[in-house]
Amino acid sequence: MSIFRTESDYPMIAFEEAKRILAERILPLAPRPASLGTILAGTVLAESLTAEEQVPPFDASTMDGYAVIAADGLVKRRVLAEQNAGPIANVTLSSGECVRIMTGAALPAGADAVIPVEWTREEQGWMATEMAAQIGLNVRSRGSDVARGQTVLSGGTVLGPAEIGLLAALGIYQPLVYPTPRVAILATGDELASQDAVPAPGQIRDSNSYVLAAAVRAIGCTVTTVRQIPDSASQLSSAIGSAAAEADLVLTTGGVSMGTRDLIKPVLENLGTVHFGRVAVKPGLPLTFATVLGVPVLGLPGNPVSTLVGFEVVVRPVLRALASQPARWRPERQVRLDHAIRHEPARLEFQRAQVFARDGAWWARTTGSQASSRLLSLVGANALLLIPRGTGDLDAGTTVTAMMIEEPEIEQPS
Amino acid sequence: MSIFRTESDYPMIAFEEAKRILAERILPLAPRPASLGTILAGTVLAESLTAEEQVPPFDASTMDGYAVIAADGLVKRRVLAEQNAGPIANVTLSSGECVRIMTGAALPAGADAVIPVEWTREEQGWMATEMAAQIGLNVRSRGSDVARGQTVLSGGTVLGPAEIGLLAALGIYQPLVYPTPRVAILATGDELASQDAVPAPGQIRDSNSYVLAAAVRAIGCTVTTVRQIPDSASQLSSAIGSAAAEADLVLTTGGVSMGTRDLIKPVLENLGTVHFGRVAVKPGLPLTFATVLGVPVLGLPGNPVSTLVGFEVVVRPVLRALASQPARWRPERQVRLDHAIRHEPARLEFQRAQVFARDGAWWARTTGSQASSRLLSLVGANALLLIPRGTGDLDAGTTVTAMMIEEPEIEQPS
Numbered sequence: 157m158s159i160f161r162t163e164s165d166y167p168m169i170a171f172e173e174a175k176r177i178l179a180e181r182i183l184p185l186a187p188r189p190a191s192l193g194t195i196l197a198g199t200v201l202a203e204s205l206t207a208e209e210q211v212p213p214f215d216a217s218t219m220d221g222y223a224v225i226a227a228d229g230l231v232k233r234r235v236l237a238e239q240n241a242g243p244i245a246n247v248t249l250s251s252g253e254c255v256r257i258m259t260g261a262a263l264p265a266g267a268d269a270v271i272p273v274e275w276t277r278e279e280q281g282w283m284a285t286e287m288a289a290q291i292g293l294n295v296r297s298r299g300s301d302v303a304r305g306q307t308v309l310s311g312g313t314v315l316g317p318a319e320i321g322l323l324a325a326l327g328i329y330q331p332l333v334y335p336t337p338r339v340a341i342l343a344t345g346d347e348l349a350s351q352d353a354v355p356a357p358g359q360i361r362d363s364n365s366y367v368l369a370a371a372v373r374a375i376g377c378t379v380t381t382v383r384q385i386p387d388s389a390s391q392l393s394s395a396i397g398s399a400a401a402e403a404d405l406v407l408t409t410g411g412v413s414m415g416t417r418d419l420i421k422p423v424l425e426n427l428g429t430v431h432f433g434r435v436a437v438k439p440g441l442p443l444t445f446a447t448v449l450g451v452p453v454l455g456l457p458g459n460p461v462s463t464l465v466g467f468e469v470v471v472r473p474v475l476r477a478l479a480s481q482p483a484r485w486r487p488e489r490q491v492r493l494d495h496a497i498r499h500e501p502a503r504l505e506f507q508r509a510q511v512f513a514r515d516g517a518w519w520a521r522t523t524g525s526q527a528s529s530r531l532l533s534l535v536g537a538n539a540l541l542l543i544p545r546g547t548g549d550l551d552a553g554t555t556v557t558a559m560m561i562e563e564p565e566i567e568q569p570s
Numbered sequence: 571m572s573i574f575r576t577e578s579d580y581p582m583i584a585f586e587e588a589k590r591i592l593a594e595r596i597l598p599l600a601p602r603p604a605s606l607g608t609i610l611a612g613t614v615l616a617e618s619l620t621a622e623e624q625v626p627p628f629d630a631s632t633m634d635g636y637a638v639i640a641a642d643g644l645v646k647r648r649v650l651a652e653q654n655a656g657p658i659a660n661v662t663l664s665s666g667e668c669v670r671i672m673t674g675a676a677l678p679a680g681a682d683a684v685i686p687v688e689w690t691r692e693e694q695g696w697m698a699t700e701m702a703a704q705i706g707l708n709v710r711s712r713g714s715d716v717a718r719g720q721t722v723l724s725g726g727t728v729l730g731p732a733e734i735g736l737l738a739a740l741g742i743y744q745p746l747v748y749p750t751p752r753v754a755i756l757a758t759g760d761e762l763a764s765q766d767a768v769p770a771p772g773q774i775r776d777s778n779s780y781v782l783a784a785a786v787r788a789i790g791c792t793v794t795t796v797r798q799i800p801d802s803a804s805q806l807s808s809a810i811g812s813a814a815a816e817a818d819l820v821l822t823t824g825g826v827s828m829g830t831r832d833l834i835k836p837v838l839e840n841l842g843t844v845h846f847g848r849v850a851v852k853p854g855l856p857l858t859f860a861t862v863l864g865v866p867v868l869g870l871p872g873n874p875v876s877t878l879v880g881f882e883v884v885v886r887p888v889l890r891a892l893a894s895q896p897a898r899w900r901p902e903r904q905v906r907l908d909h910a911i912r913h914e915p916a917r918l919e920f921q922r923a924q925v926f927a928r929d930g931a932w933w934a935r936t937t938g939s940q941a942s943s944r945l946l947s948l949v950g951a952n953a954l955l956l957i958p959r960g961t962g963d964l965d966a967g968t969t970v971t972a973m974m975i976e977e978p979e980i981e982q983p984s
Contacts, residue, residue: 212774241759241761
């Protein structure tokens, strides 16, 4: 009798199959109106928006100067009033009259052009000029930027500062958007020392929850909870239950392999449905995906590198799908290996690497020992190399696919 | 007598000169210890850090299996105990003994290798195997990831999730970092309607404060205040004073040109020092830079496009300098114009454009009318074209410099 389970209950699936299952089950969060001043750049608009107001709302001067009647030509004009940007002076121009006007101010009734101050001289209430204005000179006419009824942004647009400003200019303060995903993070394991304690013999410091919280926030999502949970089925079960009630995605680390204390999968089976429990990738083989009360739960391995690689290749795309982002996956490039690398053919391997341009081509160099515990191997990496299943060791110069985490400094494409 | 000032008190300076003055006066904020769990990815480390602990802190198993004495060879071994990841069982191996062990658990005293469970059979307290282990097999030895005394990160490193995780693993919970700049935003002008009101005749909706708040947050900085201030010297003065007391950078929009109500520059002269008040760029000519109580104040024009272009070309580099970021400026590329563009030679002009790759070269197409009020011209733009002073209209095919705001989808460099 062995107390180990030596056979997993979960079939080993290919990474492509895992992606397919995730794509099928992860749907965008239900759109909600959001307060414009709180919308983060990168949020996706969930409705097409039509202007109910025009921009500008009135004919406005684009210069400091004098609002005139163009047909008056070069006559000396009487200065009736001053019109600043803001509330409109109660004045109507007749022939031979003008109004001192500031940039952005509404043109007074009767005026149809603005002569810039540099071309004028004002003395004792009269303005002289040598500029003959044409109708519309230095006037931004109402609706010229945005006409009433115009569709300004279509559903699916990624909102940046310009788009957010445009909505403000139109008085659209509660657009319907895909909400920012909220993420709960549970680091599991009796081996985790709590932050304020010196680790007891056999304990290690928890780094995974820091890695995940920073990575989640870096892509604009919200962290609801960060907790350490010991290896106890009842504590895990209650923690995952509460996390699923408050978050749109639950991340766990540790407890997913086959040791006697690896409790996550049985707990998830009790709480909901496990969709896959093993993926043929390295690092990160025991990657688990379940849904609990409709909320996705991703179980990442406990090694820090597996956790961060798992974030890049699975968690980030899931969060982008929840947020209805158009591009879910990091961009890929074909790169050439700067040195030979070793690889076991059984699994797709993600090797941490630095991609750089040399002589008009992309090259990649791995970042030191690829041990799955070694966070240092991620320091300085800007890409993950995808070394496919079925491939053995690779020679220097071989072309492989790189998933870009950060853009390298690039040269001219030609 | 003219009530306008037709000559500005401020000399018109070139953009390069403005950059030089900013570079001279904007220094990184004083480093502060920050709580690791709150550090945002992108924060810059202000000290070199040396490991005071080793990682892993003990010899750890990298597999589920049996901790053994390698020299025992293929004998049947007595199973003494089980060692999970976590507190260490009080047991010492002698020849012919083994301990059931889980991934990440500390090797018990006496053990020097781990035989994976797949190669074993346990029956009635005895473990049989056909694998002859070598010393160190499946053992991650103490300090093999990070040795005690090793410099792990040097000052100036940009902290990402991996670096933050590394610090957590080493128990460095309060690293010295350059703090996240805090920004106060003051939109000025009697013409601004308050959010909940329908704009009165002559009023417009405030979009600038939304644009700036979104842009500031998008680069990881904090917004302390967003306020609308009417054209009143005393209200402006008190608002700028309070803003400078709570923020690391104060941004104002509007009130910087030469109209009778353009109050920002005189108010800034009273409160502190104005370093420049006019820059030969389009849009954004009356761009103002002052310091008040040592805090930089940037006065941006009131047009929404000027505001956002000003953010890109001046505010963002200033914020990155305050945060001690290594790269202050957006990357530049040489691009070819897809169509002819008009340009007046008096000023450096920033034209909003979309840069794209075609036939192995970068091309640019401007995004519609370049009127400085027209936020729509920024929707879809991924770059600003820098059309230099002294240049007139440009033909299609001309090569110009583009400041990249977002990376375009790129092709292979060769």
